[in-house]
Amino acid sequence: MSTVKLTLFAFGTWGDVRPLVVLGMGLQTAGHEVQVVASPGYGDWVQARGLDFHPLRDEVHGLIAQLSARDVFNPIHQIQIVREVLPQVLTRTGLDLLEVAHNSDALLTVEFSLAAFLDVLPKELKLILINPAPLTPTREFSSAGAPPRRFPFPDLYNRFSYSFVQRMAWMLLAAPRNALRKERPGSAKHSFREFQAVLAATPALTVVSPHVVARPTDWAAHQQITGYLFDDDPAWTPPADLSTFLAAGEPPVYIGFGSMPDSKPQATTRLFVDAVQQAGKRAVILKGWAGMGAADLPESIHMLKYAPHNWLFPQMAAVVHHGGAGTTASGFRAGAPTIIVPHNADQPFWGRRAAELGVGTAPIPRGKLTAAKLATAIAQATTNRAMQAKAVELSQKIAAEDGTGEAVKVITAILDGSSPSRFG
Numbered sequence: 001m002s003t004v005k006l007t008l009f010a011f012g013t014w015g016d017v018r019p020l021v022v023l024g025m026g027l028q029t030a031g032h033e034v035q036v037v038a039s040p041g042y043g044d045w046v047q048a049r050g051l052d053f054h055p056l057r058d059e060v061h062g063l064i065a066q067l068s069a070r071d072v073f074n075p076i077h078q079i080q081i082v083r084e085v086l087p088q089v090l091t092r093t094g095l096d097l098l099e100v101a102h103n104s105d106a107l108l109t110v111e112f113s114l115a116a117f118l119d120v121l122p123k124e125l126k127l128i129l130i131n132p133a134p135l136t137p138t139r140e141f142s143s144a145g146a147p148p149r150r151f152p153f154p155d156l157y158n159r160f161s162y163s164f165v166q167r168m169a170w171m172l173l174a175a176p177r178n179a180l181r182k183e184r185p186g187s188a189k190h191s192f193r194e195f196q197a198v199l200a201a202t203p204a205l206t207v208v209s210p211h212v213v214a215r216p217t218d219w220a221a222h223q224q225i226t227g228y229l230f231d232d233d234p235a236w237t238p239p240a241d242l243s244t245f246l247a248a249g250e251p252p253v254y255i256g257f258g259s260m261p262d263s264k265p266q267a268t269t270r271l272f273v274d275a276v277q278q279a280g281k282r283a284v285i286l287k288g289w290a291g292m293g294a295a296d297l298p299e300s301i302h303m304l305k306y307a308p309h310n311w312l313f314p315q316m317a318a319v320v321h322h323g324g325a326g327t328t329a330s331g332f333r334a335g336a337p338t339i340i341v342p343h344n345a346d347q348p349f350w351g352r353r354a355a356e357l358g359v360g361t362a363p364i365p366r367g368k369l370t371a372a373k374l375a376t377a378i379a380q381a382t383t384n385r386a387m388q389a390k391a392v393e394l395s396q397k398i399a400a401e402d403g404t405g406e407a408v409k410v411i412t413a414i415l416d417g418s419s420p421s422r423f424g
Contacts (some may be wrong), residue, residue: 004415005033007104008130009097009113011090011261013060015326016043019132019229020108024051026408032415037100049176049187054100058089090116090176095183101125109126109133111199115169116176118195120184129204130407132325133346136223137162138216144346145184163196170195203414207406208325210247211397212332212353213281224410228329228405232307242284245302249282251317252302253378254336256286260322260366265292271299271371278375279380281317309334318381320374323347332359335395337381337388339374341366358390 008024010016017038024034028051036046040055047053094117101107114127121127129135133144140154142148145168146161163403168194181187189196203222206213207229215225246252255272262268269285269292276283282300287293293303302313309327313319313334321327323340328350331338338360340351351363360375381387 001286003031003033004036004105005103007037007097007107009037009100009101009107009109009394011038011056011060011093011113011408015109015258016132016322017046018231019326020130021046021049022050022231022404023108023130023207023407023411025049026404027411030408030412035100035104037097038055039300054096055097057092086173086177086385087175090173091179091183094176094180094340098184099338099404108411111204112169114198114202115195116168116173117180118190119196120180120187121277122279126415127198127202128201128411129202131204131206133208133349134206134207134213135162135165136216136219137200138218140216141213142349144349146349147262148348148352154336166196167192175330205410207407209332209398209400209403210266211331212357222414226407226410227401228333228398230310230329230333231403236308236311237293238307238311242302242304242307244350245284246315249300251315252282252284253279253318253320253382254284254313254316255288255320256304256327257288257292257322257341257343258286258324258327259288262292269293271369271374273297274371275374275378276301278371279378280383284312284316302350319379320378323350324365325350328354329398331396332391335392337361337384339364339377339381341369357394358387359394360387360391 006024008020021036024036028034035052035054037054037056038046039058039060041059054369097117099128102122102169104125106128107121108128108130111129111131128269129314134141135143135145137159139158142158142161145165146310151157179191204224206225208225209228210225215224228369254275254278272285272292273284277298277300280394284294284302284304297303309330310333313330313336316334316336318337318339319331319334320341321331321337323342325346328338328340338354340347340354340360341364342348342351342363343366343402348363348365353358354360355362361380364373364377
């Protein structure tokens with residue numbers, strides 16, 4: 001087929017940008033022209049991977065800094081934050097995206113983006129959804145963005161959960177959607193039902209291992225599960241202090257909440273330290289975007305600025321994290337038992353999934369996290385032989401997959417015209 005110009009759009013942090021860039025590299029190798037649109041702080045990294053980069057006006061780090069000052073563990077507060085902070089940022093983001101994507105053949109992005117930008121996207125622009133968690137409706141399990149089922153009608157709840165998540169996104173993103181229409185006179189105003197119809201007709205790839213989430217039997221042909229999009233950094237060299245710490249004793253436990261904000265990072269760090277000491281383990285604690293750290297850490301704790309998951313996680317006795325899709329995938333691939341402390345979004349889904357697969361403990365919601373609960377979970381993850389064996393078994397299955405290759409193959413079929421665009 002002839003060269004196709006693709007725009008890959010990611011509004012978010014490393015966990016959002018890395019998988020799309022890995023996919024973009026695969027698509028470019030397959031002969032397509034690829035450009036990435038993301039926050040400016042990722043520009044050098046993306047360009048070093050050989051892809052064209054177009055920066056957004058707003059830096060996602062600034063948004064995270066605003067969230068760090070809020071109580072982000074309360075669902076009501078989370079909705080308030082979305083309404084107060086995101087509208088202006090997303091309006092500018094939508095305008096930036098349109099400027100770059102207007103001459104593209106296809107836009108690859110997550111479902112969330114359509115709820116904000118659908119009204120102003122050109123009709124001739126083919127859309128392909130790249131979802132890091134299950135968001136395509138099915139009767140077989142609930143949406144990754146929905147709360148767990150609490151009544152005895154699973155089929156009914158599962159289907160309803162997707163409509164609920166879609167409705168919430170549509171309502172919460174009404175402000176930037178309306179603002180964008182004002183900036184783009186003549187744009188068509190879509191109803192919620194039209195939005196749902198677009199989602200149903202749009203090719204959607206769920207980039208998750210089929211051994212973690214099996215493809216539902218009631219999905220259409222243009223709705224596929226393709227496998228994880230892993231980003232490895234084989235040239236990375238560990239700092240001497242990290243290597244020395246790892247060699248000085250038994251495998252430690254990893255603890256890190258990645259890009260999750262925290263209004264009290266010192267208190268949270270102390271909670272981590274207390275939990276590790278109660279469990280009698282060593283630990284590597286990631287500073288993360290919340291700035292974890294303390295001046296009086298014991299020798300059994302190593303404070304880490306950065307290390308790639310593919311290098312670090314296989315050396316851990318267990319991994320404790322927030323349950324972001326990318327971090328969860330890396331933990332599963334490493335074969336280390338998982339302890340998820342979900343904060344929001346799809347993270348509770350991954351916490352439940354780890355426990356259901358037998359490769360992790362029951363999740364501990366961030367708002368209910370205590371040193372005692374975390375210590376108990378660490379003790380379980382580092383001593384439960386059955387859990388450890390299942391974690392290794394899952395890692396071996398994931399290692400045999402080629403998620404990027406499968407995704408490129410499916411997208412190529414879509415671009416060739418054998419799968420529908422959003423308007424069929």
